[in-house]
Amino acid sequence: MKKFDKERVLLAVAGPVIALAVAFALTSVVLIASGKNPVEPYTLMFEQASFSDIQVLIINQASMYYIAALAVAVGFRMNLFNIGVDGQYQLAAMAAAIVGAHMDLPAVLQIPLLLLTAVLTGAFWSGIAGVLKVTRGVSEVVATIMLNAIATSVIGYLWLPSVFGVKVGNNNTTGEMAESGWVPGIDMGKAGEIYGLVILAVLLGVGYWVVLNRTRFGFDLRASGASESAAAASGVDPKRMVLTAMLISGGMAGLAGLPILLGDTHTYSLNFPTGIGFLGIGIALLGRNNPTGIAFAALLWAWLDKASPELDFHDYDKEIAVIMQGLIVLAVVVSYEAVREWGLRRQQRRVGAELAAGIVLGATDNTAQKAQKEVAGR
Amino acid sequence: MRRFSRLTVAGAATASLALTLSACGGTSTEAASSGSESRGDKGLAIAYDVGGKGDQSFNDAAYAGLERAEQEFGYETADVEPTEGETDADKTQRLVSLAKQGHNPVIGVGYAYATAVKEAAATYPDTTFGIVDDSTIDADNVADLVFSEEQASYLAGVAAAKSTKSDVVGFVGGVDIPLIHKFEAGFRQGVEDTDPKVKVLSQYLTQTAEEGGFSSPDKGRTAAESQIEKKADVVYQAAGLSGQGVIEAAAANKVWAIGVDSDQYRQEALGKYRDHILTSATKDVAKAVYNLAKSVEDGKPESGIVRGDLKTGEVGLADSNPKFKADTELQEAIETAKEKIISGGIKVRTS
Numbered sequence: 227m228k229k230f231d232k233e234r235v236l237l238a239v240a241g242p243v244i245a246l247a248v249a250f251a252l253t254s255v256v257l258i259a260s261g262k263n264p265v266e267p268y269t270l271m272f273e274q275a276s277f278s279d280i281q282v283l284i285i286n287q288a289s290m291y292y293i294a295a296l297a298v299a300v301g302f303r304m305n306l307f308n309i310g311v312d313g314q315y316q317l318a319a320m321a322a323a324i325v326g327a328h329m330d331l332p333a334v335l336q337i338p339l340l341l342l343t344a345v346l347t348g349a350f351w352s353g354i355a356g357v358l359k360v361t362r363g364v365s366e367v368v369a370t371i372m373l374n375a376i377a378t379s380v381i382g383y384l385w386l387p388s389v390f391g392v393k394v395g396n397n398n399t400t401g402e403m404a405e406s407g408w409v410p411g412i413d414m415g416k417a418g419e420i421y422g423l424v425i426l427a428v429l430l431g432v433g434y435w436v437v438l439n440r441t442r443f444g445f446d447l448r449a450s451g452a453s454e455s456a457a458a459a460s461g462v463d464p465k466r467m468v469l470t471a472m473l474i475s476g477g478m479a480g481l482a483g484l485p486i487l488l489g490d491t492h493t494y495s496l497n498f499p500t501g502i503g504f505l506g507i508g509i510a511l512l513g514r515n516n517p518t519g520i521a522f523a524a525l526l527w528a529w530l531d532k533a534s535p536e537l538d539f540h541d542y543d544k545e546i547a548v549i550m551q552g553l554i555v556l557a558v559v560v561s562y563e564a565v566r567e568w569g570l571r572r573q574q575r576r577v578g579a580e581l582a583a584g585i586v587l588g589a590t591d592n593t594a595q596k597a598q599k600e601v602a603g604r
Numbered sequence: 605m606r607r608f609s610r611l612t613v614a615g616a617a618t619a620s621l622a623l624t625l626s627a628c629g630g631t632s633t634e635a636a637s638s639g640s641e642s643r644g645d646k647g648l649a650i651a652y653d654v655g656g657k658g659d660q661s662f663n664d665a666a667y668a669g670l671e672r673a674e675q676e677f678g679y680e681t682a683d684v685e686p687t688e689g690e691t692d693a694d695k696t697q698r699l700v701s702l703a704k705q706g707h708n709p710v711i712g713v714g715y716a717y718a719t720a721v722k723e724a725a726a727t728y729p730d731t732t733f734g735i736v737d738d739s740t741i742d743a744d745n746v747a748d749l750v751f752s753e754e755q756a757s758y759l760a761g762v763a764a765a766k767s768t769k770s771d772v773v774g775f776v777g778g779v780d781i782p783l784i785h786k787f788e789a790g791f792r793q794g795v796e797d798t799d800p801k802v803k804v805l806s807q808y809l810t811q812t813a814e815e816g817g818f819s820s821p822d823k824g825r826t827a828a829e830s831q832i833e834k835k836a837d838v839v840y841q842a843a844g845l846s847g848q849g850v851i852e853a854a855a856a857n858k859v860w861a862i863g864v865d866s867d868q869y870r871q872e873a874l875g876k877y878r879d880h881i882l883t884s885a886t887k888d889v890a891k892a893v894y895n896l897a898k899s900v901e902d903g904k905p906e907s908g909i910v911r912g913d914l915k916t917g918e919v920g921l922a923d924s925n926p927k928f929k930a931d932t933e934l935q936e937a938i939e940t941a942k943e944k945i946i947s948g949g950i951k952v953r954t955s
Binding site: 274277278279280283286287379381382393394395396398416417418486490491496497499500502505531532534535536538539544548 | 630631632682684685687688689690691692693694697698701705715716718719737738739740780781782783811812813814815
């Protein structure tokens, strides 16, 4: 095998690069159309990225985006669309906050306990959709969307003062968590603190890669995603795979809210960030379900989020960043498809050329196999 | 070999994360204070709550206060909107940015700013901060602008109980949160104290603000229609922009609606339906915002809990509808209740 597969890298990078270029260009068009300078907002936003306090905000936010996007990506890899990450992480964060407020073990036990609570809650919530799918054939898309709505109501219920809620002024909270459950951050001096659980996000990324690419389970998962019937023929139990994938996706989703919960807020209140699960879908798409790609996508998203408020102070609207995020997602879908087809055509031409050149049969077989594998790798 | 290169990529990603950290420059705060002219030369700044400018209600009221201060004191003001799903850190960043540009006072509109105001106030002890609808912050340079919404709602309840013919009245709350519970509690008590026979129907549009409880007139309309079907002939709403739907439904079915926050009888957007707006339980955020700006301008900044209630006139019941004003029996009942609340004869529940 070649040491460095240029073709593969080219195809992998072309998609996002084209998408980003198109999104930037279209955003500039929007800016020109509204009579504004099409370049200055970018310079302002790049300048923001050079400030250490903004960097800290970006990294903190990206850690949550990253975990949520990984959770979505696990599903994507086997053609499962877990839209329920949003409900799963919120419910899981709340469960962890409640356990954290009512238990006070030494930190070595408390923090693992909180992580476990979150994982189990998230997995339980997505597991409902998984069980419905394998037993009754309910589409996981429909089930998880509905579970999002139910999660919101459950959270509202748990917030009642008669259940686990603690009112602080006009805010609903779950009470302050015991200090043993606080994860110390990395102190950056004046710039603020980086959440300690950013490290967890990195570990999850590494774990994701290892499990998917270096284990039997990961192979089965990708095989099921590429062709369910083929996977079943090779001895994979599709139902078991669906359920396991949903549980893993939900369990990961459960962790998405913890960096901020254990690192900063220490309570689940009305101020807790929402919508990270939905953003995770776009980020997973942009990152092509690849742990490195998702890391860059999460950082990009967080940068757009954290650098854009400054625009308001320079007579631009910070919604420019939102427009850009929307355009990126649109452009990504289109450009990936275009690049994929382009890649396939290139491959066909090459195979055709090699065949025409009359290469020995064995070598042709080799190329065809490779082609097949690249298709399966998607 | 591929395994190796993939691992390198994963490692590079981790390293690039770490690199971003070590590549830190100065903070944005430092950069601005050295770059621009000295601070302390700008006026009032407000940071909006979810919904932002144009909600015909709470945030717009804060903006009205800002406009008044701008005209009167002739200084530069600023108003900034939030982004969806943001964290406390983002809010803090926003307030700090405003303070560092020299704005004074800086007001966070809505209890969601509590943590952010607390932190920003500690960073900028010489700037006066204000927060609307929260009383949990105890700092010398923070004014907690709170209102006794339940008192105005009590009066709305009295008006509703006196005006109903079917002995059923309705309450539509935007989002199921403690702040809106205050409106319901006061309204309910006002109705019960006036006429125990009257039944109060109650509905909240959504569990969280993100689902649009304060910004979906269609949800308000549906909720009001179902209450009217159950014979309610006075509907009180505390639902921000969604309240427009409630008023629309009331007008379509020729029953009374009671407005909230500002005097909705006078609002242009609701002109078509004004004949069916009995009254409004007002909450004068504009005045509270303006008062804080004025106190700063006068060199005696407000601090601690600044409560607007019936006594200060910052909450009350509007009487712009002539039909409502002409009903002397009703007016007397409201006047009596008002006096009793002010004198402490009636204690209005808050939840």
